[in-house]
Each structure stands twice: as structure tokens, then as C-alpha cells.
Amino acid sequence: MNAINRSDASIEKKETVMNKILGAISGSFAPILGVLAGSGLISALLSILTTIGWLSAKGGTYAILSAAGHAIFYFFPVFLGITLALKLGANGYVGGAIGASLLEPHFTDLVASKAQDVTFLGIPVILANYSSTVFPILIAVSIYAVLDKFLRKVIYKDLQMFVNPLISLAVIVPLTVLIFGPFGTYVGEGLAVVVHFLSSKSGILTGAVMGAAWSFLTILGLHWAIIPIFIANLATGGDPLSPMIASAPFAQMGMGLGVFLKTRDKDLKTLAGSGLVPSALAGTTEIITYGLLVRYKRTxxxxxxxxxxxxxxxxxxxxxxxAFALPSFLSIPVFIPTGLFLIGTLTALVIALVLTLVFGYEGKSGAVPAKTVKEFGLANVKRETILSPLSGEIVPLSEISDPLFSTETVGKGIAIEPANGEVISPVDGTVTTLFPTEHAIGITSVDGAEILICIGVDTINLKGQFFTSQVKQWDTVRKGDLLIQFDIEKIKAAGYDVKTPVVITNTNQYVDVVPATDGKVQAKDELIRLVV
Incomplete structure (x- = not known):
């Protein structure tokens, strides 16, 4: 439940404006990060195939695969409009429609015509190409979310389904074309100019700072503020930042390999080895980052x-x-000149490997606790049936407005529209996570299942109001024990959705996570079957 524990720690921080901005950016990019990386790898594959002469850049096969690799980048305002709107609690489809309006043929024809006298209600329009852009849609959807929240308060509920989208599109799309779009474009271009200026003046200094800092920016979650700059730079002909930061994950691979070769501890060797494979092939370094880098300070x-x-x-x-791609061995062709890119990244890998072998990673034993091994999916689990912690109506996770649950980023599972305000333990096990706001609880069963129960959507904002926990963290619980009581009516009156996700956060340790029922469910009924 590592990701949840990190989230739990962050709850205690004061939620500043910057934290809210970073949270919105991370929440909007997280659901599409996988398809961004996959699309980037298609571009890398095409580069390899054309270089070795196996594929012609003028053929139909290349064109079709190129479309698959470039589609998300061209239509990025649409995807980002959907995810950001959902993250901000607004209608994701309206957010997507705002992004799509910038790519609609009537508008793109105006842009292509380079007309100088285009107006909207007599107001001059600054035309721009918004394909692959980031900042215009970030601004537009953020303003839309504020408008949507206002409309929900003033529009009669039975009319909101069509009146709210009508007003939102009629207001936000023109404002985007007139104000948000040009402003966002200038912001993106300005950042690109700054990056190129720094790189031209001192590529060495810029690269050294980015390469050294990136791993730690990732740990703090601050890297989300920089990813939009990468994508904005790609739209202007190429990004100099992503090759610089690529040295950081390659350095982590070198350190992980060093730990793997140096340690005699079986669990630590398993942890390091398990982290090397996804890092090298897909650029996902979480196991190395949180299993080794954070734990062993010498690294x-x-x-x-x-x-x-x-x-x-x-x-x-x-x-x-x-192209956008998580740095890995498979994505190397995305970076040009490829040979020069290899010099930098492989140097980082070798230096980290050698330093780890020479100076070690920390302490004399280097043993890794069983808890750490379990957090990263290396412990054994058993086939198990999870009981329902609530009585109510079954709801698919895809209907939850929080993308962390709807996209199964946290894990697979199911949601329940509760009929009463009691949460019971669905397993025999231990309370391993209890949020300070008491709106969510994590339990690890005796058979290894890690279950997260999150009461309502965005109810963390209630700061513990209407929730009363009957257990403490690290308590041992039995099936049916009362965990949390909550006041459904008061939560709804405060404007929050009470749909409650029940997810298996260590989903990757199971062959499948299968709902055991649908329709109505009673507490203690079979809810989820875990297949091993």
C-alpha cells in the first residue's frame, strides 16, 4: 500500500495554492501517462525500423503506425480536457469538448487560412494552432470547473444535464479562443524560449541541475509541473529537457544494478532485481525510487x-x-542524435553502478524489512474472497469521478453506493492505514490482500467532519468488526458524493481481481474474488 501511505503523509501538509496546482496537474496527467509512454515507444519502434531499412517512411504501414503513435499528442487538448475536468470535479466530457473545439475543422480551417480579420461578436480573434498544446486547455478547463461549480448551485437540478453543458460550452469556448488560448500559447512559448536560452547559454549547467534534481523532484511530486513543458517543447520542434532528465532514471538503474550485485540479502536482491526490469524496459522506476533510493540515504x-x-x-x-517517452532502453531512438544521447545516459548508469559497488548503499547488513518487500509486490499472497464492507448498490469504478479510482490507478475493485453509514471489516487482518480525516482506511488481510476503502469522493476536504473511526492504525480486526461510522445525509448535504470505492491496492500480485456480485449487496456478502 506504498502509494496510499505516501498520500496519507501528504494529507498532513498544509494545502497551499502550489500544492493544489501540482495536485491538479498530477491528477490530470496520471491517467494518460501510460498511453503517452506507449505512444512514444511506437515512435521509437518506427525510428528503429526505418533506420535499419525494414520499413519505408512513405508506405501505408508506416502511416498507420505513425497515426497510432502520434494521435494522443495531436489530440492532447481533448484528453487533457477530460482528465483535468474529472480531477477538478467537473464534467469530463464537457472538458473534452472544450479541447475538441480547438481542433474542430471549422476552426482549424480558419487557422489554416491565416485570415487577419476574424472576429467573434466584433472582437478580433488571435488565431493559433492548438494541436499538441498543454497550457491553453489547462487554463480553459480550470476556469470551466469554477463555472460548473457555480452553475450547479444556481441551475435547477432537473435542468442541469443539458443547461450546464450548454452554458459552459457557449461561454468557455469563445473565451478560450479569445483569451485563454492565446495567453496559454504565449506562456508555453515563453517557457520554451527560456529553456532553449538556458540550454544555449550553458547546456552543461542546465543538464547538470536537471539530471541531479529530477529523481528528488519526482519523490516530492514536483516533476508534474515540468512535464507540460516537455510536451509544449515537442510541438515547437524538439525538447532539450527530457534528454537531460533521462540521465536520472538511468542513474537509478545503475544504482539498482549495483545494489543487486553487491547485496547478499535475498529479499533486497529480489527487490532490486524486480525494479531493474520495468525501469530498463518501460522507464518506470518506482520500485527503485521508493524501495532503494528513499530507504538507503547513501544512494x-x-x-x-x-x-x-x-x-x-x-x-x-x-x-x-x-516524442514523449519515459526514458528506458526501448525509448532510446526517440532522442536524437541517438549516439550522443547514449554517451550521456550510459555514463550516468556506469557512474552510479561503480559508486554503489565501491561505496555501498548503506550500513553493514543491507537487509530490507519484509514490510518493504511486501509493499512492492514481492510477497506471497493466497486466493481469497473479500466480503462487502457496506450495504448498498454496486457501482463500477469507472463511474467514480476521481481518476485515481476510475482508471484503476490505485488498483482494481468495485464501488458501493452505501445504504447506511457503517463500514465493517471485509477480512481478518490488520489496519495498516487510517487516514487522519478518517474518511479512508486500509486493511491488510492475513492472506496478503491490501484493501483500501475510501468513503465518498473528495471527502478528504471535510477534514474529518461526519466520520468516526472505531479502530486505530495497527489494530487487529476480524470479519464484521465495525471500522468507521459516517453520516451519509450530512456528507451529501455538504455537496459530496458518497459512492465508496473498495479497491485492492496490491492488484499486481494477483492473476485477476473479479467482482463477485452486482446489483444490491449486503454487508458481509461476497464482494470481490482474488485469483492467484
């Missing part, structure tokens, strides 16, 4: 030094990214 300066050297090299050599 931090190693990764920082190696990342700085590798980033400085790629920055000095003027390497650029041609």
Missing part, C-alpha cells in the same frame, strides 16, 4: 552525482527528444 548522492554528469553531457551535446 541519494550517488544518483545525484551520476545524474548530474549524464545530464551535463547530454545538455552540452545538444540532444533533443522527438
Amino acid at each position: 541519494m548522492p550517488i544518483v545525484a552525482i551520476a545524474g548530474a554528469v549524464g545530464g551535463a553531457i547530454t545538455g552540452a551535446l545538444g540532444v533533443k527528444g522527438t
Whole structure:
């Protein structure tokens, strides 16, 4: 339940404006990060096939695969409009329609015509190409979410289904074309100019800073503020930042390989080895980041030094990214010149490997607790049936407005529209996570299942109002024990949806997570079957 524990820690921080902005950006990018990376790998594959002469860039096969690889980037305002609207609690389809309006043929024809006298109600329009852009839709949908919240308060409920989208589209789309779009475009272009200026003045310094800092920005969640710059730069011909930061994950791979070779602890070797495979093939370094880098402090300066050297090299050599891709061995062709990119990233990998082998990672034993091994999906689990913690109506996770649940980012499971305000334990086990706001609880069963029960959507904002926990963290519980009581009517009156996701956060340890029922369910009925 590692991801949930990190979220739990963050709840205690004061929610500043910056935290809210970063939260919105991360919540909007997280659901589509996988398809972004997959599309980038298609571009990398096409680059390899055309380079070795197996595929012609003028043929139909190339065109079709290129369409698959580039589609999400061209229609990025649509996808980002959907995910950001959902994250902000607004209608995702209206958010998508706002993005789509910027790519609709009537509008793109105006842009292509380069007409100088286009107006809207007599107001001059600054025409721009919004395909692949990020900042215009971020601004537009953020304003739409505010408008939507206002409309929900003033429009009669039975009319909201069509009146709210009508007003929202009629107001936000023109404002986007007149104000938000040009402003967002200038912001994106301005950031790109700054990045290119820094790179041209001192690619070495820029690369060293980015390569050293990226791993730690990721741990803090601050990397989400930089990812939009990558994508905005791609729309202007190439991104110099992504090759610089690529040295950081390659440095983590080198450190992970060093730990794997150096340690004699079986569990730690398993943890390091399990982290190397997804890092090398897909660029997903979470196991190394949170299993090794965060735990073993001696690895931090190693990764920082190696990342700085590798980033400085790629920055000095003027390497650029041609598509969005998580840095890995499979995505190498995305970065050009490829040979120069390899010099920087492999240098980072080798330096981190050597430093780890020479100086070690921490302490004498290097043992890793069983808890850490379990957090990263390396422990054994058993076939199990999870009982329902609530009575109510079964709801698919896809209907939950929080994308972390609707996209199964947290894990597979099901949701329940509760009929009463009591949550019971669905298993025999231990309370491993209890949020300070008491709106969510995590339980690890005796057979290894990690269950997260989150009462309502965005109810964390209630700061514990209307929730009363009957247990404490690390309590041992039995099936049917009362965990939390909550006041459904008061939560609804405060404007919150009470649909309650019940998800298996260690889904990756099971062959399948299968709902055991649909329709109405009673507490203690079979709810989810875990297949091993």
C-alpha cells in the first residue's frame, strides 16, 4: 500500500495554492501517462525500423503506425480536457469538448487560412494552432470547473444535464479562443524560449541541475509541473529537457544494478532485481525510487552525482527528444542524435553502478524489512474472497469521478453506493492505514490482500467532519468488526458524493481481481474474488 501511505503523509501538509496546482496537474496527467509512454515507444519502434531499412517512411504501414503513435499528442487538448475536468470535479466530457473545439475543422480551417480579420461578436480573434498544446486547455478547463461549480448551485437540478453543458460550452469556448488560448500559447512559448536560452547559454549547467534534481523532484511530486513543458517543447520542434532528465532514471538503474550485485540479502536482491526490469524496459522506476533510493540515504548522492554528469553531457551535446517517452532502453531512438544521447545516459548508469559497488548503499547488513518487500509486490499472497464492507448498490469504478479510482490507478475493485453509514471489516487482518480525516482506511488481510476503502469522493476536504473511526492504525480486526461510522445525509448535504470505492491496492500480485456480485449487496456478502 506504498502509494496510499505516501498520500496519507501528504494529507498532513498544509494545502497551499502550489500544492493544489501540482495536485491538479498530477491528477490530470496520471491517467494518460501510460498511453503517452506507449505512444512514444511506437515512435521509437518506427525510428528503429526505418533506420535499419525494414520499413519505408512513405508506405501505408508506416502511416498507420505513425497515426497510432502520434494521435494522443495531436489530440492532447481533448484528453487533457477530460482528465483535468474529472480531477477538478467537473464534467469530463464537457472538458473534452472544450479541447475538441480547438481542433474542430471549422476552426482549424480558419487557422489554416491565416485570415487577419476574424472576429467573434466584433472582437478580433488571435488565431493559433492548438494541436499538441498543454497550457491553453489547462487554463480553459480550470476556469470551466469554477463555472460548473457555480452553475450547479444556481441551475435547477432537473435542468442541469443539458443547461450546464450548454452554458459552459457557449461561454468557455469563445473565451478560450479569445483569451485563454492565446495567453496559454504565449506562456508555453515563453517557457520554451527560456529553456532553449538556458540550454544555449550553458547546456552543461542546465543538464547538470536537471539530471541531479529530477529523481528528488519526482519523490516530492514536483516533476508534474515540468512535464507540460516537455510536451509544449515537442510541438515547437524538439525538447532539450527530457534528454537531460533521462540521465536520472538511468542513474537509478545503475544504482539498482549495483545494489543487486553487491547485496547478499535475498529479499533486497529480489527487490532490486524486480525494479531493474520495468525501469530498463518501460522507464518506470518506482520500485527503485521508493524501495532503494528513499530507504538507503547513501544512494541519494550517488544518483545525484551520476545524474548530474549524464545530464551535463547530454545538455552540452545538444540532444533533443522527438516524442514523449519515459526514458528506458526501448525509448532510446526517440532522442536524437541517438549516439550522443547514449554517451550521456550510459555514463550516468556506469557512474552510479561503480559508486554503489565501491561505496555501498548503506550500513553493514543491507537487509530490507519484509514490510518493504511486501509493499512492492514481492510477497506471497493466497486466493481469497473479500466480503462487502457496506450495504448498498454496486457501482463500477469507472463511474467514480476521481481518476485515481476510475482508471484503476490505485488498483482494481468495485464501488458501493452505501445504504447506511457503517463500514465493517471485509477480512481478518490488520489496519495498516487510517487516514487522519478518517474518511479512508486500509486493511491488510492475513492472506496478503491490501484493501483500501475510501468513503465518498473528495471527502478528504471535510477534514474529518461526519466520520468516526472505531479502530486505530495497527489494530487487529476480524470479519464484521465495525471500522468507521459516517453520516451519509450530512456528507451529501455538504455537496459530496458518497459512492465508496473498495479497491485492492496490491492488484499486481494477483492473476485477476473479479467482482463477485452486482446489483444490491449486503454487508458481509461476497464482494470481490482474488485469483492467484
